[in-house]
Amino acid sequence: MTESGTAKRRAAVALLLAMVLLGVFPLDVVLPSFPALSSHFNRSTSDIAFSVSLFAVGISLSQLLIGPLSDTLGRKGLLLAGMLISILGGIGCVLVSDFTWFLFFRCIQAIGCGSFVLTQALVQDLFVGKARDQLRILMITASGVFISVSPLAGTLLQQAFDWPGSFWVFVALATMVFIKALFFLENSLPLPHPSRTLVQSYRLVCRDSIFIGYWLISGLAFACHFSFIVMSPLLFLQHLQLSPYAFSLVLLLYGLAYLCGGVVAQMLSRRIQARAQINVGTLMIVFAGVLMLLFSSLLGLSILGVLLPMIVCTAGTTVARPIATSRAMDVFPEYAGTAASIGGMLVFVCGGGISALVNLSRFDLQTTLAVCFMVLGAAMLGLHALINRRQTKRRAE
Template sequence: MDEGTTAVSLRKRRAAITLLMTMVLLGVFPLDVLLPSFPALAEHFRTTPADIAFSISLFAVGISLSQLLIGPLSDTLGRKGLLLLGMAVSIIGALGCLMSTEYAWFLLFRLVQAIGCGCFVLTQALVQDLFEGKERDRLRILMATASGVFISISPLAGTLLQQAMDWPGSFVVFIALACAVFLKACVFLENLRPANTAPHGIIRSYQRVYRDPVFLGYWLIAAIAFACHFSFIVISPLIFLERLQLSPYAFSLTLLLYGLAYIIGGIVARFLAGRMAPNTQIFTGLSLIFLSGLVMLALAVLLGLSILTVLVPMIICTAGTTIARPIATSRAMEVFPDNAGTSASAGSTLVFIFGGLISALINLNGANLQTSLALTFLLLSTLAITLNALISRRQRMLVSG
């Protein structure tokens, strides 16, 4: 009996991990796989690559606003129905993008796609529901590492799709993957909802979590770490394709090297987990982001803009992001375990709004993207290190008190 129960449990865990990893893979298509298609999209919609980059920032803001409703509703209605609804809406948005002939319609349907993709926030809630303790931390590190691997190969995949199917290729594959997630969720998921969750109004739920300084502080740290990575992703086509005149294929190979940072960061994060206090691990990752800003600024002044002067500091930055962000997310999600959906939405909204706004601001200073990126890393990492120190101090005071 025990062996049968264990086998069922193992199958469920494997099915859950497969679903979560497919959602992580799906998450790179609306953003990263599209990057090599910037010139083709700009030509098709008779606009500029900077306008296409703006659509990426708009997508991030749209997905964050969608999450505001999805998370709290999932705490009362369950995860499954909202995940299926989100996948359906995202498919409709992607189909609309495929059929658009005007830039304004493309932006509208990208927003629809983003609203549907807001259901990706449920990955964090599902991790909280289905796994416990250190297994949660390990899975979040695995997801962050896998995301980096997918991101690193996505420009190459995007280039191949661009060559084979032109810019619609990434949308076609997105639709196929979204259908796969829809079917997998139909078969595997029960309508998961924390058993002891009392119904709260959406506003009251957010008031509850946002009033907690530890919860808010950890999610802001995760948002800052994400914003540093996301800002580079958004402006990388402008740097490599437009300024440095790389071919889409050379651009994709360049980002393959960038993806190594995720693998290195993931290995280091798994090694540090359990061997180092969470706040110390967060500080280590944020310090690497600060170092990357210094290195990028120095290289920009001494050598100017080149592949190496951008890529080397970004490898350092992304290793820091992979070390700091998963552990900050886990600590934040542990504050309100009975409201995992609301907690995930509240945090992910901060993450995507931060990423979207910061990347849009950097994009506005198109004359000197490299220096703007470096200064952003220095400023944001300093803010995050300060937040981490304040959280550590508060926790020590609570223990001593």
């Protein structure tokens, strides 16, 4: 690769990682500011939590439109428009004094953040082969680290700048990403494909069982991580009585698991086939469930009994999920925007739905998480076997 090609590749990686970081701020970094937001707007914490739910709904609906449009209009214009809208929404959230207007601008911010779905499409456009797989490993590793660090970052921003701090940092980062994308990305269109309406594009990709199967594997792997993140305040703050600062440090250790998983995934991607890598990561998730169940029965609820199995589970997630995502996106490279939107929705539904079921369980949370990992891991192995059988049948035809 030439020096200019290497520099361009590094610039693309930097842009994509910055977009991954931006995806953390609107949801995760703002969580420590719930009490301050509640006091500022004179609303209950449940109302503030509703604003987060509203944001999640807005971003999921927005990406369902942005992805397919990018297949026909190109990525750059939609990404820049989305970034600009998210910046305006973030500024509006800080400047208004009425909670209704705050909700309105959070929705505006969410609509703009829907453009982050284009990260997967841009990876598909700008990289090929092993480089594409390795970049997705890096992005998922970075995402996990950012999420793990976010409670501590949110706490520090809250102490230094009050609740507007996370919004102003988001605006500053989004502005830098906007400028970077404006000068770096080209106005080229994605791969040519037959003209189809939005509904026709969705119908095409959703009817492919291999595409859906790989995205479900990615979504189930993500659900393991997301269920822990959602349950972690109850486990560590409520049941184990850790201080918020100690809880933040625990999540930093959890972030190290993403780094370790990313290193292992990078090594495996160079030595074994994608099929074997997915199986290895999935078996690690199942083993984490067995390990957590063993700790629960022998030691009861403890930091070690939760954190050590989660490190194993997270490493498995980082090994299996990026490759499953890459294989899903490879099915329809000419419809990368549509494929990324469908995949993002499936991952969001898996993470939200399964974490809600875990929360509703009548058993203790540690046992519930352990069983969840084993069941989800078994489901991933079953899906992967069905995909392999389907691929063998297609090649025979």
